[in-house]
Amino acid sequence: MKLTLAEPRGFCSGVNRAINILEDVVRNEKERAYVYHEIVHNAWVVRDFQRRGVVFVESLDDVPDGALLLFSAHGVSPQIRAEAAARKIRAIDATCPLVHRIHQQVRDYADAGYRVIFIGKRGHDEVVGTLGEAPDATTLVSSLDEIASLPDFPPTQRMTYLTQTTLSVSQAAKIVDALRERYPQLEDPNVEGICYATQQRQDVVRRLAPQHDLTIVVGSVNSSNSKRLADVSREVGVPAYLVDGVEDLPWEALKPDSAVLITAGASAPESVFQTCVQFLRDV
């Protein structure tokens, strides 16, 4: 089997930072640590911290008053910060700075009177947090199909768009093109929404996948950037498999002479990636 290991792959700076912040808390704080949502979207990372006593919650109702709480790499809305402060919860912010940057942009555009079309997956933690920055000034769109049913805005309404950090570059570009047709006054934003780590990992798959029979993406099913890597491979006509670990490797699709590209999403640990590589090499 010919195996190509994609570079760059795996942990990005924001994921590293969030995991290091939680590591510090687990090592140095005596009290139990709570985390609002998964610290990063990876089952291995979450299970490891759970074994060490960390409690992951989906609601502040599950956090006692005055407890120690981390906000995950995906960020939270101002409403969650305010509620935590009111209940004297000791909050530590592990939000990726690139997510913070998008939050700031939403606030700035809203303050300047813009309508912001936010392109992102409905219900994703990052999207919920970002829309919470200016709920009255933002409109969410999750797919091309939804554009026709978006509200009409007067031609005098200043408009721009921003995106979730982990979208498919090509899919987002198609949505932006369609938005421009629907709203001719749409202005390009001041910052790129899709982050450097997402773009780099997608670029590598787009370039290398066509020389392979299939692509394996190491990452969890709820990891947006991992799913987008598989999408990119399929877009260029190469079947892709998203695997959380060796137990998911697609043995039925692998042949002794297969050419396989293997990569990892931005929240997938290198140790899990290397275990998958070892299994494939041992075939």
Ligand code: SF4
């Ligand atoms: S994928 Fe991008 S935005 Fe998300 S944590 Fe990593 S660097 Fe930050």
